[in-house]
Amino acid sequence: MKAKKLAAMLMTTVLACGMLAGCGSSGQESSEPAAEAPAEEAGEASAEAPAEGGGKITICTWNEQNPNDDLNMYLQCEKATGVDLEVTVIPESDYSSKLNQMVATGDDSIDVYIIWESDIANFAEAGGILPLDDYLEGSDIDTGDFIDAVAKLSDGLGATYGLPWCAATEILFYNQDMFDAAGLDYPTNDWAYADFLAAAEKLTQKDGDNTSVYGCALPNVQTWWAGIGGAGDQIYDPATGQLVIGAGAEEFVGDCADMVSKGIMPEPSSDTADLFASGKAAMAWAGSWNIGTYGDTLGFNWDIATLPTNKVKYNTLHTGFYTINANSKDPENAWKVVEYLMSKEGQTINSKASGNMSALKTIAEEGAWKVESATTIENWDAMTDSLAAGIFGYTCLPAGVTGNAVSNFNSAAMGQSTPEEAVKASSDYAAETIGY
Amino acid sequence: MANRKRTKTSSSIRRKDTRTAYAFISPWIIGFVCFTLFPIIFMFRVSLTNRKLNGVSEFSGMQNYVNMFKSGIFWNSIWVTLFFTIVMVIVTTIWAVIMALLLNQKQKLNGIFQFCYFLPSVIPSVALAYAFRTIFGKEAGLFNAFLSIFAGKNVAVNWLYDHATVYMVVFFITLFTYNTGQMMLIFRSGLSDVPMELYEACELDGAGAAKKFFSVTLPMISPLVLFNAVNGCVSALNGSFALLYPLTGESGNPDGMTQVLSLLIYKEAFSNMKVGYSCALSVVLFLIAALFGALLFGLSQKLVYYEN
Numbered sequence: 001m002k003a004k005k006l007a008a009m010l011m012t013t014v015l016a017c018g019m020l021a022g023c024g025s026s027g028q029e030s031s032e033p034a035a036e037a038p039a040e041e042a043g044e045a046s047a048e049a050p051a052e053g054g055g056k057i058t059i060c061t062w063n064e065q066n067p068n069d070d071l072n073m074y075l076q077c078e079k080a081t082g083v084d085l086e087v088t089v090i091p092e093s094d095y096s097s098k099l100n101q102m103v104a105t106g107d108d109s110i111d112v113y114i115i116w117e118s119d120i121a122n123f124a125e126a127g128g129i130l131p132l133d134d135y136l137e138g139s140d141i142d143t144g145d146f147i148d149a150v151a152k153l154s155d156g157l158g159a160t161y162g163l164p165w166c167a168a169t170e171i172l173f174y175n176q177d178m179f180d181a182a183g184l185d186y187p188t189n190d191w192a193y194a195d196f197l198a199a200a201e202k203l204t205q206k207d208g209d210n211t212s213v214y215g216c217a218l219p220n221v222q223t224w225w226a227g228i229g230g231a232g233d234q235i236y237d238p239a240t241g242q243l244v245i246g247a248g249a250e251e252f253v254g255d256c257a258d259m260v261s262k263g264i265m266p267e268p269s270s271d272t273a274d275l276f277a278s279g280k281a282a283m284a285w286a287g288s289w290n291i292g293t294y295g296d297t298l299g300f301n302w303d304i305a306t307l308p309t310n311k312v313k314y315n316t317l318h319t320g321f322y323t324i325n326a327n328s329k330d331p332e333n334a335w336k337v338v339e340y341l342m343s344k345e346g347q348t349i350n351s352k353a354s355g356n357m358s359a360l361k362t363i364a365e366e367g368a369w370k371v372e373s374a375t376t377i378e379n380w381d382a383m384t385d386s387l388a389a390g391i392f393g394y395t396c397l398p399a400g401v402t403g404n405a406v407s408n409f410n411s412a413a414m415g416q417s418t419p420e421e422a423v424k425a426s427s428d429y430a431a432e433t434i435g436y
Numbered sequence: 437m438a439n440r441k442r443t444k445t446s447s448s449i450r451r452k453d454t455r456t457a458y459a460f461i462s463p464w465i466i467g468f469v470c471f472t473l474f475p476i477i478f479m480f481r482v483s484l485t486n487r488k489l490n491g492v493s494e495f496s497g498m499q500n501y502v503n504m505f506k507s508g509i510f511w512n513s514i515w516v517t518l519f520f521t522i523v524m525v526i527v528t529t530i531w532a533v534i535m536a537l538l539l540n541q542k543q544k545l546n547g548i549f550q551f552c553y554f555l556p557s558v559i560p561s562v563a564l565a566y567a568f569r570t571i572f573g574k575e576a577g578l579f580n581a582f583l584s585i586f587a588g589k590n591v592a593v594n595w596l597y598d599h600a601t602v603y604m605v606v607f608f609i610t611l612f613t614y615n616t617g618q619m620m621l622i623f624r625s626g627l628s629d630v631p632m633e634l635y636e637a638c639e640l641d642g643a644g645a646a647k648k649f650f651s652v653t654l655p656m657i658s659p660l661v662l663f664n665a666v667n668g669c670v671s672a673l674n675g676s677f678a679l680l681y682p683l684t685g686e687s688g689n690p691d692g693m694t695q696v697l698s699l700l701i702y703k704e705a706f707s708n709m710k711v712g713y714s715c716a717l718s719v720v721l722f723l724i725a726a727l728f729g730a731l732l733f734g735l736s737q738k739l740v741y742y743e744n
Contacts, residue, residue, distance in 0.1 A: 097489060097706035104491030122709065126490040210590045269574035270596040270683070280575070400686070400707030407687035416599060416691055432507055436486060436710045 055333035056084040059112040060099070061320075062092040063354075071353040077340045083333045096399065103128030108327035111334040114165055114320040117153060117395040124161045129323040131159035135335045141342050145360045149317050153392050156238070162321025163342050164359035166350055169288045169386035170226045170315040172196075172308065176301040176376070178203055178213065178282040186303065187283075189385045193230065193310035196283075197255070203282035204264045211263035216283040217275045218265050218413065219256065221406050222316060223285035225394040226307050227252040229314035235393040243397055243405070243430035245423055248311070253412045253419035260413045268410035287318065288383060292355035295373030304382045306389065317390035319359060357387055401430045476722070483715035489705065493712070500716035509692065509700065510717070516688065517697040517724065520606075520676060525668040527607050528616040529661065536623035537649075550624075557617025561678035568609045569683050572596050596683060597690045606683065606694060613679060615671040619664045626660040627653065655741040662736045669728040673721060674698060697721045 059074065065087055066072045078085045088110060090098050096119055102110060103126050115123060123129045136143060143151070143160065150164045174187055182202050187195070200215030219227055229235050233248030259265035266275060276284035277298055285307055294302070307315050322338045324331050340346050347358040351368035358364045364387065370380055394402050405426035412422035483500055487493035504510045539550050556564060571578045572595040583591040595605045610616065634652045643651065654661070677698035680688065686703040688695025697717060705714035 094706075097709075100489035100709060104489060122488065122490045122492075126488075126492050128490060207590070210592065266575060267594055268597055268689075269594050270569045271573035271575045271577065272570065273573070273576045275575070398708045400703045403685070403703070403707060404687050407685065407689050407692075410597070410689065411691045414594075414597060414690070429509060432503065433704075433708050433710070436488075436708070436713060 055330045056086065057111045057330060057333050057337050058086045058088055058109060059114070059337065060088040060090055060110045061114050062090055062095045064089055066353045068353075071349060073341060073346055073349040073353065076349055077337055077346065080345065081333075081336045081340050083336055085337060099123075102325075106327050108325065108329060111325055111328040111330060112337055113323045113325060115162060115323050116320055117318075117392050118398060120153070120162050120321055120323070121157060123323065124157050124159070128326055129161050130326050130328075130331060131161055132163065132324065132335075132338075133160050135339075136160060139339055141339065142360070142362075145362055147317075147359050147361060147364075147387060147390075149391050150319070150359050152238070153396070162323040163338060164319045165322055165341065166319060166347075166354060166356035167359040167364070167387060167390070168318040168356045169383065169390045170223055170285060170307060170318075171288050171382050171386050172283060172305045173276055173286055173290065173294075173302060174283045174305065175276070175279070175281075176303055178300075182282075187305040187308070189306040189379070189382055191305060191308040193308045196308035197259075200259065200264050200283065201262075204262075206263065211266070213279070214266050214275060214281040215264040216259070216285070217281040218260070218268055219285055219409075221403070222287055222318075222394075223307075224252075224406055224409050225402070226285060226315045227256070227310075229316070229391075229393055230307065230310035230312060232311040236396050238396070240435075241396075242434055243401060243427060245405075245427060249409075249423045249426075250419040252310075253409050253422055256409070256413045257415060257419060261415065265413075267414055288357075288386070289318075289355060291371050291374050291377070295371060296375055301376045303377050303379050305379055306382050306385045313389040314393075315386050315390050316393045316395060317387070318395060319392075357383060397430070398433060401426075401433050404429050479715045479718050479722075482712055483719050485712045486710075487712040487715075489709035489711050496712065500713045503713065504716050504720070509695070512692050513688075513695050513697050513700045514720070514724075516693065516695055517673065517721075520694070520696050521669055521672040521728065523603075523607060524610050524672040524676070525665055528610055528613075528619060528668055529664055531611050532616055532619035532664065533623055533657075533661075535620045536627055537653075539620070539624050540627045553620070554617045556612040557614045561613055561675065562682050564612060565609065565679050565682040568605075568612075569596065572605055599690060599693065602684070602690060602693055606680070609679065609683070613671075613675075615668060615675065619668065622660055622664060623657060626657040630656045658740040659742060662732060662740050666729060666732050669732065670725060673725050673728070677702060697724070 065074055069075055074085050074087050077083070096116055099113055099115060099119065100122070101107075102113075103123055113123075113129065115129075120129075124131075141163065143163075146164065147167060150167070154160055154162075172187055172191075176186065179186055179199075182199075184199055184202060187199070196216075202215070203213070204211060204215040205213035225235055228245055228249045231248030231252040233246060234244040236242075237244045256265060260267055266281070273280075274284075275281035276286070277294060279298075279300060288304075291304065306313070322341060324334045324338065328334050341350070342360075344363055347360060347363045348366070348368045350356065351358055351363075355369055355371040355374075357369045364384070367380070369383065371377075405422075408417070408422035408426045411417045412419045417425075482493075484495060484497060485493045486496045486499070535553060539546060539553075559567075570576075574580065574592050574594040574597070577595070579595070580591050580593060583593070593601060595601045630653060634656070635648055638648045638652055673696075676696050680694050680696060680699055681702070684690075684694040686695075686699055686707060688699055698721065701714045701717045701721065704710045704717060
């Protein structure tokens with residue numbers, strides 16, 4: 001009997017200890033004085049303190065580090081600042097939700113967050129990130145040099161909470177060999193939407209009833225919005241935070257449905273293959289970051305152009321913002337890291353490694369973002385033209401709202417619903433979701 | 437005096453035994469309170485707020501429930517959940533019984549057959565779903581490639597995006613999940629316990645295979661059918677997320693046809709950051725699971741045969 005009792009007591013004690021240990025560690029961390037200090041106080045104190053190396057800072061991102069040491073901006077940051085920089089990679093699919101949960105629980109394990117456009121206002125509202133204005137006063141970073149869209153995005157927040165780590169755009173990729181075979185002129189940066197529709201039809205190759213080469217790939221989750229914005233819809237209203245789509249969306253979705261029905265564009269499907277890269281689509285609307293992915297690996301000649309202009313020239317800008325966790329135990333060194341990454345050296349390394357442009361205009365103009373391995377590209381102006389036309393649109397909306405809309409557009413493209421029904425269903429869902 | 441002493445001693449022993457019994461079950465009770473009961477109560481509480489994923493929260497009363505009942509997407513999700521759960525339980529249970537019956541036949545290489553069938557069941561649902569998503573692709577799918585070879589022409593069925601085929605494919609894939617494999621093993625162990633005399637008696641009466649199955653086998657394994665049906669329901673309600681999210685996405689393509697409640701809960705909480713609202717949805721899921729459980733146990737009073 002005694003042995004039984006002893007065993008029971010032991011089991012209970014072990015379980016209780018385990019649970020207490022689990023809860024205790026978090027409590028201990030959050031009771032550190034730095035974590036309890038108000039965000040603004042921490043910001044002021046650190047802005048005045050002299051920059052010193054030797055601390056340890058954790059930064060989180062969704063991208064793996066570049067294997068080439070010279071192009072690894074975090075490694076170069078360590079060398080330049082003397083700060084021991086640990087990089088935490090969170091998968092892109094869960095990135096935003098993980099960071100939101102960290103902010104909700106007052107987590108202090110990450111000092112520097114790279115956050116997305118849709119999160120910056122939420123994080124500022126929750127007091128999860130520090131205002132950077134005090135730091136910027138004593139810094140060489142020229143916020144007046146940011147592309148206009150970045151400056152606009154920070155309006156209304158009451159302070160500068162984040163600095164853009166880069167700027168990516170959406171462009172047209174085209175297969176030069178297929179254009180040559182069809183006897184068509186290459187797309188230019190002043191291509192009209194009607195030129196695009198006509199070329200897509202001519203580039204389509206049929207094998208009986210089936211299409212062997214599509215004129216253009218189906219818009220992806222990003223470029224549906226570029227087409228809708230180009231057709232005249234506002235998409236995102238910064239004043240209300242609402243999705244604003246209507247006649248433009250109906251027109252673009254209708255055009256895509258028409259192309260799908262004629263076999264010019266593929267149906268939406270569960271295929272994960274890149275039809276442009278595999279030579280099964282002559283054109284594709286996609287993110288500029290694909291330039292680095294394609295490099296010299298495609299078995300054909302290809303180039304880029306800006307997205308064709310419909311009613312307006314439109315593409316969505318993509319970025320992330322360097323922000324400092326309000327619960328960081330060492331905001332001073334966190335700022336040193338951010339300052340380096342925003343410096344000319346940091347931005348140049350980032351551009352070379354990712355193929356993305358700097359959001360600082362003077363640095364972007366130097367062209368470090370021209371991916372060396374993409375040897376067939378001649379029209380690099382497409383990148384700068386796209387950057388000039390780019391705005392922050394759908395990326396400022398909740399991902400569930402835009403994902404739901406894309407599902408509706410896909411259904412319409414397959415003829416399962418009309419473009420009008422798809423646009424109405426998307427708008428209704430956005431209205432019941434945004435402003436919750 | 438001696439009697440009183442004996443009574444006192446026996447009552448003291450009983451108290452000690454009771455304490456020991458409680459001490460033994462306390463690890464489970466602590467775990468249940470911390471990891472099941474507390475989250476359920478917390479979920480009910482949060483469902484009455486407008487809590488966002490970043491932690492910002494205000495009491496909003498029944499507003500989430502009012503919004504939920506007005507939402508067309510919610511009602512679509514409820515019907516999809518009920519349909520998916522009922523069909524999945526029926527399909528997987530029948531399939532598991534058939535496989536168990538086949539495995540119960542005494543023949544060579546039975547072990548290999550059992551191993552081969554059970555192998556996909558031990559693959560994580562997410563990996564399994566991604567593999568099937570590739571197999572059932574339209575342009576580059578393996579299944580369409582096979583069909584094209586047999587048909588002698590290009591077959592390009594859009595299995596997972598076509599209204600006519602999506603359910604067929606999804607229910608086919610559920611046959612390879614861990615839950616179905618586990619059901620098969622449970623049925624197999626139950627079948628081997630059915631007394632042979634009953635079959636012999638049936639044979640003497642001239643009963644055929646179907647008669648033997650419905651009059652002997654099914655009643656004898658009916659407690660297992662109940663157990664597997666309850667497990668299958670819970671699995672369909674909660675575990676369907678791991679299968680459907682990689683297959684058809686959080687919006688339940690096409691047209692929300694596969695958007696079960698667990699997918700909607702995930703989407704509202706982690707894509708739209710509406711934690712309070714998704715907790716209200718979770719309360720509904722909790723009630724549906726409880727309803728299914730009660731219904732099955734209610735039916736079991738009439739349909740399940742217990743020998744003792």
